[in-house]
Amino acid sequence: MELQRTPEVIDLEIPARAEVVSVARLVIGAIVAADPAFDDDRAADVRLAISEACTNAIQAQISSNHLTTPVTMRCSSHEGTVTVEVIDHAGGFDPESLEPHPEVTDPARLDHERGLGIPLLRMLSDEVSFNRTADGTSVVMHFMARPGSTEPR
Numbered sequence: 001m002e003l004q005r006t007p008e009v010i011d012l013e014i015p016a017r018a019e020v021v022s023v024a025r026l027v028i029g030a031i032v033a034a035d036p037a038f039d040d041d042r043a044a045d046v047r048l049a050i051s052e053a054c055t056n057a058i059q060a061q062i063s064s065n066h067l068t069t070p071v072t073m074r075c076s077s078h079e080g081t082v083t084v085e086v087i088d089h090a091g092g093f094d095p096e097s098l099e100p101h102p103e104v105t106d107p108a109r110l111d112h113e114r115g116l117g118i119p120l121l122r123m124l125s126d127e128v129s130f131n132r133t134a135d136g137t138s139v140v141m142h143f144m145a146r147p148g149s150t151e152p153r
Helices: 018-033 038-062 107-113 117-124
Strands: 006-013 072-077 081-088 127-130 137-144
Touching: 006 018, 018 038, 018 072, 018 081, 038 072, 038 081, 038 117, 038 137, 117 127, 117 137
Parallel strands: none
Antiparallel strands: 006 072, 072 081, 081 137, 127 137
């Protein structure tokens, strides 16, 4: 008889305050650490992406004056795959309408202090989607353990 592991789902509501991004980072760090398929480097990618997504959601809510509505982070983990959804209530946006930044090797890139979060999410996630909700944005990110990283930490 083979024991099947069922996906684990964790919902976390965090206040729209910058100082609580560290809580989301700790939660996703614990989820990824529980899966031996994720090595330290891939776990760091996931933590960084979640920090960026939560920071963007919190900043959007602060900018739109939705300070009392929490940002939701929904995480699921199953056999080498982690999926995280971050949901804000800030009115939504179209990521395709964002102005592209210069390439990282272009010296003009140094003029851009902000706006690198969306490209970073796209780079770190195996798959990411931005979905408009009734009152905001849902960002869904999928992360897979990298081949050859199945050694326990």
